Amino acid sequence: MKTTTIYDVAREAGVSIATVSNAINGKGKVSNKKRDEILEVMKRLQYQPSVIASALMGKKTYTIGLLIPDVSNPFFSEIARTVEDLAHSEGYSVIVCSTDNKDERVEKYIRLLDQKNVDGILIGTGVGNADILALHVEKYFPIVMIARETAGIAVHRVLNDDFKGGTIAAEHLLEKGHRKMAVLSEDFNVSSSFERVRGFRFGLFEAGISLDPKNIFACESNIKDGKRVASEILHGAERPTALFCCNDLLAIGALQAAKEEGISVPEQLSIIGFDDTILSTVTNPTLTTIAQPMNQMVKMAFDLLIGSLDHTDDIKQRIVLQPELVIRESTGNSPIK
Amino acid sequence: MKTTTIYDVAREAGVSIATVSNAINGKGKVSNKKRDEILEVMKRLQYQPSVIASALMGKKTYTIGLLIPDVSNPFFSEIARTVEDLAHSEGYSVIVCSTDNKDERVEKYIRLLDQKNVDGILIGTGVGNADILALHVEKYFPIVMIARETAGIAVHRVLNDDFKGGTIAAEHLLEKGHRKMAVLSEDFNVSSSFERVRGFRFGLFEAGISLDPKNIFACESNIKDGKRVASEILHGAERPTALFCCNDLLAIGALQAAKEEGISVPEQLSIIGFDDTILSTVTNPTLTTIAQPMNQMVKMAFDLLIGSLDHTDDIKQRIVLQPELVIRESTGNSPIK
DNA sequence: CTGAAAGCGCTTACAG
DNA sequence: CTGAAAGCGCTTACAG
Structure with missing residues (x-):
């Protein structure tokens, strides 16, 4: 019940607690003989130094x-x-x-x-x-x-x-021939999302395409809201052919919206996510996404x-x-x- | 840089550290006046008791x-x-x-x-x-x-x-008219899986159907192995019409195997999982599963x-x-x- | 109601 | 090379 302390091993080994402490921490000089004895006693008594006590002395808490x-x-x-x-x-x-x-x-x-x-x-x-x-x-x-x-x-x-990630997404979509795109972003004050969107727009811009800000939508960062917003987009007058989503959750929401609307992915709509979580390997179709290292x-x-x-x-x-x-x-x- | 301790508070409040301690912990008797003073000083000094120190005195580490x-x-x-x-x-x-x-x-x-x-x-x-x-x-x-x-x-x-969970799965499948079924289990020495399988067999047994042990397969508990084993089953001579999987991961593996084989779920094959993780809401088709509370x-x-x-x-x-x-x-x- | 003192289990100078 | 002693920041009897 009672934990064995440094005193127990000191007594058992016939040395002072300072010496035990030194032996443990490799501080000071301790003769090999004593050290071995102490180590042996420690093992026998199953002694484990208290992190609490040493933390109190200014050591790390690990x-x-x-x-x-x-x-x-x-x-x-x-x-x-x-x-x-x-x-x-x-x-x-x-x-x-x-x-x-x-x-x-x-x-x-x-x-x-x-x-x-x-x-x-x-x-x-x-x-x-x-x-x-x-x-x-x-x-x-x-x-x-x-x-x-x-x-x-x-x-x-x-x-x-993140900027680069957005650009990569844009390039991939452009390469597939997409021209009408929309973006599902997290709240704009999430700096990483902000950068992703900026990078995405920059990628399009370089290809001579400008993305109207009204095609950038802010969502709460969860599947449900991604689905809700994607549904609205898909119902809109000018349905895009591709959606860039600032994370996999939103992309999955978009996938679900498409499924509900009977829009097939990727034939009628391409969706790209961000993060490369396990979720992106589990959806059907599986999700193209941008992986962070x-x-x-x-x-x-x-x-x-x-x-x-x-x-x-x-x-x-x-x-x-x-x-x-x-x-x-x-x-x-x-x-x- | 230096953390403020109970001594600082005591000095500032003009009392002993014992009184500060009592005031904090509601121990002993401390006059309201002193208590308030102490509390005020604590706030002013942004004092936070050290969990480490009190833990050393046998209190909880929280x-x-x-x-x-x-x-x-x-x-x-x-x-x-x-x-x-x-x-x-x-x-x-x-x-x-x-x-x-x-x-x-x-x-x-x-x-x-x-x-x-x-x-x-x-x-x-x-x-x-x-x-x-x-x-x-x-x-x-x-x-x-x-x-x-x-x-x-x-x-x-x-x-x-878990036994009950297995039985529920069996009943659901029976109700859908399935008679030829197989099971993807985790390693048999995982007690929960063992019980789930037992319950499943019992459910079938009650309906007068006996599940041949050779239709119960042990997998490592991950998507990949679930897929591997499911593929084998689907290639087998007597393809089952339904698969009971001891967790969602295995079920997802099964889903992927079916997709790869061009077997449509649930039309040609029913799959039921266990755990009701977020993954089961994300697959396509979404996964019928047994939810633990x-x-x-x-x-x-x-x-x-x-x-x-x-x-x-x-x-x-x-x-x-x-x-x-x-x-x-x-x-x-x-x-x- | 309040404080002096011992002690929790360690580490760290400091003597020897 | 080794040990006595002080101290880390608290809590807890125990006096008063």
């Missing part, structure tokens, strides 16, 4: 926080898994915090993480305008942002080139975070990674020649 | 562990989200641990959680035969199992009636866990909840009259 909009969203649950594995391999645990993009949740969670002395936090997008808070917080522990740009706050950031992004962000723990790096990096087109079944040639 | 096979699997990510929300509302954080059903990962994680003095752990299925370990661990902190039966270890369990299960498990923290309840509960049939598009009348 715990990091992960702020994401929603773990149950496949895109973020994949991020969570990657973070977890990286963290685990370095001896860290991760506390998952779903913010629903609500500032008050962000704030509450950060306060909580602060109280628990986490070593650092990874912010995986979606923190509204809590940047101020991040600023406030940065004094306490390092922060690294994944897939999210921030204004006015000096933190490491690992980003996807997720694993790589998370890996770099994690390494930056861990790095920040040991030495405060004065200059903050801003790393931008390139997205990639993943062609599946939901895009095809334009029905209009 | 952190729980969640062991699941894989957070990136939609079924479990939904559980994780529910757990997180419940925990958060009670002031707890949750450390997510994906075990991949590997005993060594389970063991490592439990050790880690132990070192970090988590208050308790929720085991959301999939712990192989680490029951021995659970036993070992139960001395340190309470455990509650979700959707998983355990042998020889006294812990609270909140279960889904997930939110309810998680809620009950969480409450039992929190309850165990304050008073060790001697008798461990075993709660069994009922699953429900969710009819979507992937099941239809048997093509064979």
